[in-house]
Amino acid sequence: MYGQERARALELRERYPHAGEVLGLYLALVGVWESACGCARLKQAAAEVLPRVVAATVAHGPPALAKAVGGAVGGAGSGAGGGDGAALLAAWVADEELTPVERYLARATMRVVPFEGRPEGAPGRCPACGGPPQLSYRVASEDPLVSGRRVLACAKCPHEWSFSATTCPNCGESGRRTVHAEGAGGAPGDRAAPSVGRREAEAEALFPQLRAETCESCHRYLIDVDLGREPRAVPRVDELAAVPIDLHMAEQGHTKITPNLMGF
Ligand SMILES: [Zn+2]
Ligand SMILES: [Zn+2]
Structure with missing residues (x-):
């Protein structure tokens, strides 16, 4: 299992x-x-x-x-x-x-107990238990130039559900999302810049399958796992390895929608 x-x-x-x-x-x-x-x-x-x-x-x-x-x-x-x-x-x-x-x-x-919660019916919340999304992932797409369907995985139960690729699961705002890879997003000269500049070239190689998706309205983010770029990825495991991205996002003033099992 x-x-x-x-x-x-x-x-x-x-x-x-x-x-x-x-x-x-x-x-x-x-x-x-x-x-x-x-x-x-x-x-x-x-x-x-x-x-x-x-x-x-x-x-x-x-x-x-x-x-x-x-x-x-x-x-x-x-x-x-x-x-x-x-x-x-x-x-x-x-x-x-x-x-x-x-x-x-x-x-x-x-993790081993079937979860029985109360669905809240809010957009972006788990349709099975009402919990918040832990992460999102993209299924592999037939067209290499297009990201696949977006799926959210619940933080409180094993349920996963399809969700709009352009809507913030936290506040429901559409079209104000920004995508950050590790090290990206820091303007040259800002406090995070030295480490950002040094790591930028290898960031792609370090986490080809991971990125953070931020909402410009509520400043909450999720780690997104792209199975198109790494078919062997297991989203709930890969998300745990994204700590450097989490630290970077915290420096930028963004908060994860909900911390993962390990508290990041
Ligand atoms: Zn759930
Ligand atoms: Zn939002």
Whole structure:
């Protein structure tokens, strides 16, 4: 079930040393998800999957996250006799305010639980659960000069849906989108310019399949994965490797519509 994701994460870990820790953790989580398949209930996931997500994160996560996860569980989990895990997952499902670490734990655990949300019917929100889009991708097009159909992938459930290529999924504004590759978009002479200038030539080669799509109205962006340029890409895995693009977008004052599993 997670074979493609595992293979792609292994491949990208070789190719993108900057994403080595994040993808190493992702691979550890894939191991947890694989052995948890069939875990259909939230309470069961809280009892059986959440502790293994914690263990995998402490063992394989970036040091700061590993430490924070240990702290979060020590604080929340031990107090009320183990009921807190289910409460955490329920809070995430209900879109309640969570700390970044809690959000990470809930999201990594809920990956194995079929999501039942309330569709909001808003444009740009998931038609299955009402969640925000994590990323967009383009399917390969017959015509090499034309980008393929645009698909959005939900941040809260596995659902994916077709969406207008010219509309912002966050605010619904049409025709005010800007596309950034890594390093692009900085005017010569601005603060980001030195690193931008140095990296511009290799930016295309580093992330041929990735770019950020920004809305000029609401200044939110998404990572877009172009399967036409890299058919082997697995959008949810490739998006995790886009950290340099995310940092660049933050420097430019743009915010991702919603952070990914790893908090970027
Ligand atoms: Zn959804
Ligand atoms: Zn917008």
